Amino acid sequence: MNFSKTEYGNRLANIKRSMQEKGIDLLISQDTSNINYITGYDAWSFYYAQCALIHVDLDEPLLFVREQDAGGAFLQNVWSQENILVYNEKYIHTWPTHPYDRLIEIIKERGWDKLSIGLEMDSHYFTAYSYKKLVDGLPEATLKDAERCVNWVRYIKSDAEIDLMKAASLISVEAMNTAIETINPGIRQCDAVGEIQKAMFYGTSDFGGEYxxxxxxxxxxKGTSASHLTATQERFVKGEATIIELAGVYKRYHAPIARTVLLGKAEQKKIDAMKATNEALNEGLDAIKPGNTANDVAQKFWSVLDKYEIKKESRTGYSIGIGYPPDWGEHTLNIYKGDMTELQPNVTFHMIAVMQFGSWGVEASHSVRVTDKGFEKFIDFPSDLFIKD
Amino acid sequence: MNFSKTEYGNRLANIKRSMQEKGIDLLISQDTSNINYITGYDAWSFYYAQCALIHVDLDEPLLFVREQDAGGAFLQNVWSQENILVYNEKYIHTWPTHPYDRLIEIIKERGWDKLSIGLEMDSHYFTAYSYKKLVDGLPEATLKDAERCVNWVRYIKSDAEIDLMKAASLISVEAMNTAIETINPGIRQCDAVGEIQKAMFYGTSDFGGEYxxxxxxxxxxKGTSASHLTATQERFVKGEATIIELAGVYKRYHAPIARTVLLGKAEQKKIDAMKATNEALNEGLDAIKPGNTANDVAQKFWSVLDKYEIKKESRTGYSIGIGYPPDWGEHTLNIYKGDMTELQPNVTFHMIAVMQFGSWGVEASHSVRVTDKGFEKFIDFPSDLFIKD
Structure with a gap:
């Protein structure tokens, strides 16, 4: 168990409070990170339907998993084993039969089919098909969007969670050092990732890494003009820039970091862009303190870009913590002009500047924690352009 | 471009034919692998809404992506650049605003809002929220499940695709050899994965690997009783078994393989279980030929298990090819009793036996291609229990 039973109890109490505020009796949480947060369950089983169920009047959540994954659930669920509900393999890959058919039966068996049921409507793995099953199968229930209520409970971290993120940060440093050392002209991109991945899993002697x-x-x-491209087997070219974005991970907690390396002589425009980017990041960071909002941070960040007449459309940060593919963002805090979410102590986020200039780009970022009076960086790592001439 | 323009044209023609059979005028394909198959686009941008649009009367598909990812789309889309539709960052993380609001506008602008529109209802990233946006925003359209029609076109591979899977297989061999060498008593699990990942990305001198x-x-x-657990920082223990399941990947094509290693003296029950498993796999494989069905393979496989009175609930295979997280299965062929899908030349699948016996388990698998008269294994690798005494 990564956390005390008390901590899991606090999480559950906070989620129930939020459910009550929203008028939700029963929450169906399909978000993989939320399931981990609620139950401790951690496995790559999220490519099939699974969920945690929280009823406001029950002392424990239920965990609904595929039969093949029951073994993992029994090993990891922090709650009573009788609250693991296993669905049979006959529901797998046999449309129109679907795991949610069984879920609907369970909800009916327990007399919950007339309740107000909260759904994570835009959660990655809560498919349209699952939703339609519920709409058709529970005609007397009131289905409503839970509006990321579990994610919002995750928004403020416990000290125990912060410790795991600090461990993840040590792994991030190992991986980024490896990246900067390894990326050289003539080296295949995939080979550099091989070294980076090795560093991410080896982590440190105290903290082994995860995917x-x-x-x-x-x-x-040219790919630096796009932020989400992955490595190919092509070789790094002298004179070109490479953006590295990665996250060390410890017990599913992430500490992301982005940096830019330039092989050979740097063009002045890239040096200038990186300098302006770091100035903007620092200006934004300085606005971090409890009571200030995401908007405050964004305004400061963009004020520097405006000064240099640099245009940037994309947001510049988001909350972080537990992550499962496809995302390490928590879907709560959004560092963007107009987002009035208030910062509070132990809010953690990735302040990232993805800067795109037509056919090229640069990036830098900081994973930070809001402290009582300001902020601290999880990772102490230079953010200048790494020029390898 | 990984394939000729002709091959992409053939794919599109086949998809349109299937759409017409199903009475679909416009297909919204959100499945990441399908988008790659249709357009060539390959980036880790699938954590936000994106899709390919195919209209039966248009010569080219449209690609709908986030503005931040437009650079990658312009580099990779094999079709005309004007068919890349970019949505603004204001739709990101600003619920109830949503990228599908823009998609609905586009559909209306083009006068497509009264058409029969096919949706990939149970595709991982086609969320309930996206679906509800379409239901509410396109009241005059007929929305229907496309029933994995693109996936079914992917079911039969071209020879060019088979070549990529053969390249991926070479990477799988490197990675599995590394795993079996590295897993030893006292080694941290995460460190073994570090070596495995390194091998997967280095691949071979001709074929660099991917995630x-x-x-x-x-x-x-005890974790061997569950099939989807990942590495921790705990150390391997003498006397215990470890299951390794991985896939070499080349240009997004996967060649999965599962094997079991036992450290120390093997208990006879595990040796026997592995032997029976391999006998069942081989019996199943021998039933592979064009015209036979998934059911034929499954019946043969389970007949051996029945002989040994071994119970196994979970299916024993699925089609493979292009993959993106969270799954490398194609969601078409299902090797399970009662699945009457017919095998055809160049159908490719992962025949996998996940064998669970209460507190322990073993696994083995083969990635195979259906040939004109039978089958061939992609990977030539012993499937016995690897006993390291």
Whole structure:
């Protein structure tokens, strides 16, 4: 168990409070990170339907998993084993039969089919098919969007969670050092990722690493104009820039970091862009303190870009913590002009500047924690352009 | 471009034919693998809404992506650049605003809002929220499940695709050899995965590897009773078994393989279980030929298990090819009793036996191609229990 039973109890109590505020009696949580947060369950079984069920009047959540994955659930669920509900393999890959057919039966068996049921409507693995099953199968229930209520409970971290993120940060440093050392002209991109991945899993002697919820992003050359490209077997080219975005992971907690390496002599425009980017990031970071909002941070960040007449459309940060593919963002805090979400102590986020200039780009980022009076960086790592001439 | 323009044209023609059979005028394909198959686009941008649109009367598909990812789309889309439709960042993380709001506008602008529109209802990233946007935003359209029609076109591979899977297989061999060498008593699980990942990305001198759409699965000890557990920082223990499931990947094509290693003296029951498993796999494989069905293969496989009075609930195979997280299965062929899908030349699948016996388990698998008269294995690798005494 990664956390005390008390901590899991606190999480559940906070989620129930939010459910009550929203008028939700029963929550169906399909978000993989939420399931982990609620039950401790951690396995790559999220490619099939699974969920945690929270009823406001029950002392424990239920965990609904595929029969083949029951073994893992029994090993990891922090709650009573009788609250693991296993569905048979006959529901797998046999449309129109579907695991949610069994879920609907369970809901009916327990007399919950007339309740107000909260759904994670835009959660990655809560498919349209699952939703339609519920709409058709529970005609007397009131189905409503839970609006990421579990994610919002995750928004403020416990000190125990912060410790795991600090461990993840040590792994991020190992991986980024490896990346910067390894990326050289003539080296295949995939080979560099091989070294980076090795560093991410070896982690440190105290903290072994895990798979990241986003692959190592490694746009290079013209690809730096796009932020989500991954490595190919092409070789790094002298004179070109490469962006590295990765996250060390410890017990599913992520500490992302993005940096830019330039092989050979740097063009002045790239040096200038990187300098302006770091100035903007620092200006934004300085606005971090409890009571300030995402908008405050964004305004400061963009004020620097405006000064240099740099245009940037994309947002510049999001909350982080537990992550599973395809995303390490928590879908709560959004560092963007107009987002009035308030910062609070132990809010953690990835402040990232993806800067695109037509056919090229640069990036830098900081994973940070809001402290009582300001902020601290999880990772102490230079954010200048790494020029390898 | 990984394939000729002719091949992409053939794919599109086949998909349109299937759409017409199903009475679909416009297909919204959100499945990441399908998008890659249709357009060539390959980036880790699938954590936000994106899709390919195919209209039966248009010569080219449209690609709908986030503005931040437009650079990657312009580099990779094999069709005309004007058919890339970019949505603004204001739709990102600003519920109830949503990228599908823009998609609905586009559909209306083109006068497509009264058509019969096919949706990939149970595709991982086609969320309930996206679906509800379409239901509410296109009241005059007829929305229907496309029933994996693109996946079914992918079911039969071209020879060019088979070549990529053969390249992926060479990478699988490197990775599995590394796994079996590295897993030893006292070694941390995460460190073994570090070596495995390195091997997967280095691949061979001709074929550099890529990230796999499922993390290296590495259940060990009691964990072998569950099939989807990943590595921790705990150390391998003498006397315990470890299951390794991984896939070499080349240009997004996967060649999965599962094997079981036992450290120390093997208990006879595990040797016997592995032997029976391999006998069942071989019996199933021998039933592979064009005209036979998934059911034929499954019946043969289970007949051996029945002989040994071994019970197994879970299916024993699925089609493979392109993969993105969270899955490398194609969601078409299902090797399970009662699945009457017919095998045809160049159908490719992962025949896998996940064998669970209460507190322990073993696994083995073969990635295979259906040939004109039978089958061939992609990977030539012993499937016995690897006993390291």
């Amino acid at each position: 990241s919820s986003i692959a190592t992003l490694l746009p290079t050359g | 796999s759409s499922i993390a290296t699965l590495l259940p060990t000890g």
